[in-house]
Amino acid sequence: MKNKIIYTILIFLTITKFSNASDGYDLWLGYHKINNASLKTNYKKIFSSIYLKDVQKNATIKLIKKELTWASKLMIEAAPLFTTDSNNASILFRIDEQNKDINEEGYGIKAWTKNSKNGVVVYAKNEVGLLYGCFALLRAMQMQEDLKTINTISSPTLKIRMLNHWDNINRTIERGYAGNSIFNWHTLPDYIDKRYIDYARANASIGINGTVVTNVNANALFLTPEYLLKVKALADAFRPFGIKIYLTARFSAPIEIGNLKTADPLDSAVIKWWADKAKEIYDLIPDFGGFLVKANSEGQPGPQNYDRTHADGANMMAAAVAPFKGIVIWRAFVYSNETPEDRVKQAYNEFKPLDGKFSKNVLVQIKNGPLDFQPREPFHPLFGAMPKTPEVLEFQITQEYLGQSTHLVYEAPMFKEILESNINATQKVVDVLEHSNNELTGISGVANIGSDINWCGHPVGQANWYAFGRLAWNPHLNANEIAKEWIQQTWSHDEKVIDTIQQIMMASYENMVKYMTPLGLHHIMGNGHHYGPMPWGNTLNREDWNPVYYHKSDSYGVGFNRSISGSNAIAQYDPFVQNKWKDSSTCDEKFLLWFHHISWKHKMKNGNPFWDELCYQYNEGVNGVRKMQKQWQSISMHIDEDQHHQVKQLLQIQLNDAIWWRDACLQYFQTFSKLPLPKGYPLPAHDLKYYQSLNFPFAPGNGK
């Protein structure tokens, strides 16, 4: 009798993980099981004898032990064994204060073989260095590297590698697209959320050593005793991971919480207030990093309210923290309320003359480009323009203008484009950061982290956190390799999966630039929330908050003339750089409309008329997303079903949005160009009025 038909459940193969097993919370620290048998055997062997000193005495060493234990259990399904005999350990963690090959934070990992036994030594000058070495070792294992030949020396060149959280006291996040702030001030200091630990752990694993936990649009309440106790609790949690905490300082705090009548940086009561406040903070947090300040910018108070310079303000605060080795990071993101000057010129104009006037413990933090984190900007002309001042490069990891958390955009190619930009014939931006004349060096990233289970909203968003950290540690890594590292640690060991996701990621940045702002277009997003296209926007009070200010479309053409015949912003760059951009016929076309007002009929280098090329670029962006979708589909059987479905849905949103951008922008620009879409070009689904009628009062990240 064959009336009993049992069929196995095919679907089961793809649901080997339950519920949140694949929820992204573990980031790149999932320590997935090693399937390669010989590798596993070797890993097992070396994990059978680990020498780690001072576990009971040192909190950082304790963390190393914990991390090794987790990783071992998960990757090789065995608990590691620890030994107190350093001579016979197969993994030896050694502090070597005199080592000249590494710097204070650096580490080395070296394989050895002796009497047919093999193992590795991890060395550093201190415990945090060993922690970095531990994470590097585990990364190598996650990358399935053979530990018999490992030989690495690595030291970060930038001393300050920090995240900036634009997180508010009520847990909203300015430009946050991944839920609320992970910092729950209400339950601090008594409740240390596990997230704080996992956050610090993730940062340490990529070498981030500082975090500003409060919004640059600052709230003075954070400097009150009650809140400082909360900050101290976080600092205590972060310390073993080698992470210093910083706060944003509201310049008018002496008035708001200090009962003073002024915040004038030259006023003696104000000077004393900040000095006392600094002492109060350092009494609680001896290794407090210092202050990050946004002053006289977009409504924030600052020294100019009292006719003082940015240097006056920064130096006053710097003096307050100097006795405790604190620093002040002063943001160069300023533009005047009054001056009718091209906005991209203003930071340079304001800050260049101040070079040499800042105290030694002041750094000036400069956004990657001169405007505001656009999909593509030329590098900021201030880089290299203040040789006496340590400069910090500020990237925006959170995708304010880059599709927020529904678009897959891998940012490392953008980071690299800026870092590798020549500021003159011999120097790149990265050289300015690394080979500063100054003792302090640094890089900042505006965090894309929130309370979403997977931290960053889009499942691929965490790659940008990862890439930022890796580049902060070593700006010479390449974007492609970083992507591979992240994928292999996060998604799969399968070559096809790795290749496919890597291709998707590597194409994503250019795709996004093309469907949003090709050929040098910029700031044509929706007002306020910056969600979606709004090139027609011209209703905001400030001229330079409006899209029409930036693209200047008219019947002749489109683009902002920043050449010598226009605002001459180009003059802020070195002649070597000017030569690349100054002439519209030779200008690097990715910045064409950034520097030039271009005729609709301008002949492009490829021979296309400009209008046609603009249309083609938009459509290439759209087709690029279609390609990403196909590639993603091709690995559907090879990765977790839920995660796959999640990204699939998001790619569909991204495609819809790309089409929306293309059709809305082209129809709008067409009202000026009066030119037809190229032959065979896809027709828009709606007319311009429809796109102009769309309204997103509750788009996220906008404080509503």
Add this chain to the structure above:
Amino acid sequence: MKNKIIYTILIFLTITKFSNASDGYDLWLGYHKINNASLKTNYKKIFSSIYLKDVQKNATIKLIKKELTWASKLMIEAAPLFTTDSNNASILFRIDEQNKDINEEGYGIKAWTKNSKNGVVVYAKNEVGLLYGCFALLRAMQMQEDLKTINTISSPTLKIRMLNHWDNINRTIERGYAGNSIFNWHTLPDYIDKRYIDYARANASIGINGTVVTNVNANALFLTPEYLLKVKALADAFRPFGIKIYLTARFSAPIEIGNLKTADPLDSAVIKWWADKAKEIYDLIPDFGGFLVKANSEGQPGPQNYDRTHADGANMMAAAVAPFKGIVIWRAFVYSNETPEDRVKQAYNEFKPLDGKFSKNVLVQIKNGPLDFQPREPFHPLFGAMPKTPEVLEFQITQEYLGQSTHLVYEAPMFKEILESNINATQKVVDVLEHSNNELTGISGVANIGSDINWCGHPVGQANWYAFGRLAWNPHLNANEIAKEWIQQTWSHDEKVIDTIQQIMMASYENMVKYMTPLGLHHIMGNGHHYGPMPWGNTLNREDWNPVYYHKSDSYGVGFNRSISGSNAIAQYDPFVQNKWKDSSTCDEKFLLWFHHISWKHKMKNGNPFWDELCYQYNEGVNGVRKMQKQWQSISMHIDEDQHHQVKQLLQIQLNDAIWWRDACLQYFQTFSKLPLPKGYPLPAHDLKYYQSLNFPFAPGNGK
């Protein structure tokens, strides 16, 4: 040579789960591994042959299959096998439309033995009933029950078992303490977050069959076409789980989004607008549940703005949804802006006269008590007072007044206290709900769910969601048993752990009442956010929003006289009930100050003077928390380290808060009683002024 000392890692034993393995996301559906060998063998045997019809055709059946697959893999580490031969299946899912033992949503599970083979039959009248049966079967297995003897029949007596989410369009949650709203309206309808599915799944597992996804303080935008598409996407996701979606309806929507000049329920244009709107909704969502309405309450618009009654308003909306079998749930939580009447009397006064005037598809939703979700209230006098009107009991699961998400408070004893309250000599509140004269019956719970990884903030908070659902299904279950079920499914199979957590949970409600509002005190929390004690509060515009209105302390005594000599609110109850409470010397002391203004020297039933008893009660609450701490500590080695630590930290906050409540309240009341603390009583750490100076501008749940 013994210079090689290898020591195993003790700590490792407690870290067998990695990172988010114990993060609470899985709720009570963790399906923990069965360790009992014979049980496991039997479970394995019966999972080797499951008969489930129409998997390809029916979405709910598909879910059953998925759930069985997960559960089997996790509990017994084997994939289940499915068969198409119903005669030889060891688990048989059978639809039996004619079965008279169960109702439309009920299910039965019955063990059978035949020829030394055993198995179970799960039967129901439809697919959703089978889903309920599936979850009941899996619950029994999680409870390690022997399936050889299982024999259960279960049918819910209440037809509407729903959650009310007070979630706003911008993802804030009014009275939410577990992060932001899980409903991300910005990415809907295109992005179906896995959370929506897991939310529906959790609800279905406890029998919840309806959800109101929008705040009762309603936003008319949810009724616009754009948002209705988003609601439809949720409805589609919830449907296979047997969950209907409802919306709150803003009464003035015809003006705000309909361009009408009035929202008068008797105006023909208004009537047509709602009828058209209902049709529009049902075209998208054929099984749309209906509307929940808060009208003419705390600033919300309503029919009284047009001199119409609540019945006029409700009936107009009910007529709009009636053609589609929709319902309107009208909230009785109203109190006038003008009337100087005792606030707790107003809902009764307003609604009782309307009994019989509502359309058949209108239900009136009544909070458990007559005031506002206080730690303890007598049952609402409207229960049973409107025999012609279906009444819905509304509980608040979210702990607005109950310590928010930092206090461990298991609410089932409170739910039970209300359900089991006699409304007269023969009937209880539960009888009013179950044996209504009306076709419709229901119960609602204001959700405590948010975007926190563990859904409910406090790790024990999810027990309240669970308990609400279980009691909604069967109000006759007891709190203790429900606690046990939840613990066993969530925390451990270990008897000691189960017993200990159960004891903690079962004591928690009374403890909280004692350290916050013992002996009938009520509404003495901080203004607005309701966080912490503020019995001195008297600065709000409305008299009946101020704590002093509720406790009425003076040199004679304390308490609100609601007896015949006072506001006579007691007259709203049946004489049988009045007898228990009307006389201060015999009144059930848990409601003493609710109904009476009591002398500081009043002699309590135990012989203590009232003032001393008040002091003792507060301190018993504090000591109760201390006991909870000790009990929790005693199981530290038996449960996940991270989870244990989390609750441990929260219990410390709870203890600090309990002490704060005790010391602040007693010192304040002492300014009236002028009596000393009892001998040996713990001295407060601060003076009254200190407590009065505390200020929590960013307490959560308050829309700031």
